Amino acid sequence: MNISIIGATGYSGVELIRLLLRHPEANITAVYSNSQAGSYLQDIYPHLSHTAVDTLQEIDTARIQQESDVVFIATPSGVSGKLVPQLMNDTLRIIDLSGDFRLETPELYKKWYAKDTAEQPYLEQAVYGLTEWMADAVQGARLIANPGCYPTASLLSLLPLTVNGLIDEKSIIIDAKSGVTGAGRSVSLGSQFCEVNESIAAYKVAKHQHTPEIEQTLGRLSGREVIISFTPHLVPMNRGILTTAYASLTPGTGHEAIHQAFHSAYEGKPFVRLRKPGSNPKTKEVYGSNYCDIAWHVDERTNRIIVLAVIDNVVKGAAGQAVQNMNVMAGLPETAGLDFTPVYP
Known part of the structure; x- marks a missing residue:
C-alpha cells in the first residue's frame, strides 16, 4: 500500500512513520506539512536518519489522491475537516487522527472544540475506529475517525x-x-x-x-x-x-x-x-x-x-490504533506492523 502522511512533524505523525517503516505491506510515498514544507524530516527528527523518509511536501490533495492508497491525517483539530472533503473519492482510504470526525454533528463539535468542522454529510460517512468494537464497520469504511487517546x-x-x-x-x-x-x-x-x-x-x-x-x-x-x-x-x-x-x-x-x-x-x-x-x-x-x-x-x-x-x-491512543484500523480496512492481520512487545523498563 502506498501511504501519505499529512502532519508528519507532530508526535502522532512521527510515530506513524516509525510504525509504517516496519510494516510489511506499507510504502511511505510522501510526508506533508504546510508549516515546514521544504524541510528535511531528518533535520527535525535526527533519529530518522538513514531512513527512506525525506523532504516534507506542501499539502497537495490532487497528488495525494493520485499517489496514495491510504492517507493518515495527524493535524491539529480544525484542519482535517477542511481537507477531507477535498480528498474523498472512490478509492482513497482516509484515517483521521485529529478528532474532526469523531462527533455526530458540526454543532456538537463546535461546542466542545470551539472550531468548525466538515458538514454533516461528511460526518455521517465517518466510521468511529475503536477497532476492538467496530471492526466490521471499519472493514468497509473509506473514512475512519481514529479515537482520542x-x-x-x-x-x-x-x-x-x-x-x-x-x-x-x-x-x-x-x-x-x-x-x-x-x-x-x-x-x-x-x-x-x-x-x-x-x-x-x-x-x-x-x-x-x-x-x-x-x-x-x-x-x-x-x-x-x-x-x-x-x-x-x-x-x-x-x-x-x-x-x-x-x-x-x-x-x-x-x-x-x-x-x-x-x-x-x-x-x-x-x-x-x-x-x-x-x-x-x-x-x-x-x-x-x-x-x-x-x-x-x-x-x-x-x-x-x-x-x-x-x-x-502515542501508540494505542493514536498512531498504533490508526495502523490497526488500516490493517482491518485492507484485510490484513490486525497485528501487521504492530507485533512488538513493550519497552521495559
Missing part, C-alpha cells in the same frame, strides 16, 4: 459493562492521567519542563473535548443515555495514560458476570490484555506498544466497580 482507554474499560447493563450509566466517573506528549509538540507554557516537572495538575475540568466522544460511544453501543464526569490530569512523564473509571453496579451484578463480560468482549482481541482482577497495571508495562492492559476491582462496601486501564497515548 483518553477515550480509547476509557471506552475499552467501560464498554463491556455498559453494553451488558452491569453498571448505572449515570454514575460513571473517569479520572485520567496522561504524559506530556498528549499536549502535542507545539510550545506552550503548560508543557514546559519547569512547569510540569515535580508536579501534577488537572486541566480542562468539566470541559474537556473528549467528554462527548466517550458519552456518545458508550450511549451508541449500549442503547442508553450516558452522562459521565471526566477529569484529565497532566503528569511529568513522556508517554502513557492511566484511566481509573468508577461506576455503581446494577442490583444483582456479581464477580462472575463482570468476568464474563470482559472476557467475552476481548476474546481473540490481540491488543487488549486482561490482567488478573485486583491487580494494578502500570503505564510502563505498555510503553511503546499497541496494548491496552485492563484490570478491575469490586468495592463491596460501596457496590462500585473500579476499572483501571493503561495505554501508550
Whole structure:
C-alpha cells in the first residue's frame, strides 16, 4: 500500500512513520506539512536518519489522491475537516487522527472544540475506529475517525459493562492521567519542563473535548443515555495514560458476570490484555506498544466497580490504533506492523 502522511512533524505523525517503516505491506510515498514544507524530516527528527523518509511536501490533495492508497491525517483539530472533503473519492482510504470526525454533528463539535468542522454529510460517512468494537464497520469504511487517546482507554474499560447493563450509566466517573506528549509538540507554557516537572495538575475540568466522544460511544453501543464526569490530569512523564473509571453496579451484578463480560468482549482481541482482577497495571508495562492492559476491582462496601486501564497515548491512543484500523480496512492481520512487545523498563 502506498501511504501519505499529512502532519508528519507532530508526535502522532512521527510515530506513524516509525510504525509504517516496519510494516510489511506499507510504502511511505510522501510526508506533508504546510508549516515546514521544504524541510528535511531528518533535520527535525535526527533519529530518522538513514531512513527512506525525506523532504516534507506542501499539502497537495490532487497528488495525494493520485499517489496514495491510504492517507493518515495527524493535524491539529480544525484542519482535517477542511481537507477531507477535498480528498474523498472512490478509492482513497482516509484515517483521521485529529478528532474532526469523531462527533455526530458540526454543532456538537463546535461546542466542545470551539472550531468548525466538515458538514454533516461528511460526518455521517465517518466510521468511529475503536477497532476492538467496530471492526466490521471499519472493514468497509473509506473514512475512519481514529479515537482520542483518553477515550480509547476509557471506552475499552467501560464498554463491556455498559453494553451488558452491569453498571448505572449515570454514575460513571473517569479520572485520567496522561504524559506530556498528549499536549502535542507545539510550545506552550503548560508543557514546559519547569512547569510540569515535580508536579501534577488537572486541566480542562468539566470541559474537556473528549467528554462527548466517550458519552456518545458508550450511549451508541449500549442503547442508553450516558452522562459521565471526566477529569484529565497532566503528569511529568513522556508517554502513557492511566484511566481509573468508577461506576455503581446494577442490583444483582456479581464477580462472575463482570468476568464474563470482559472476557467475552476481548476474546481473540490481540491488543487488549486482561490482567488478573485486583491487580494494578502500570503505564510502563505498555510503553511503546499497541496494548491496552485492563484490570478491575469490586468495592463491596460501596457496590462500585473500579476499572483501571493503561495505554501508550502515542501508540494505542493514536498512531498504533490508526495502523490497526488500516490493517482491518485492507484485510490484513490486525497485528501487521504492530507485533512488538513493550519497552521495559
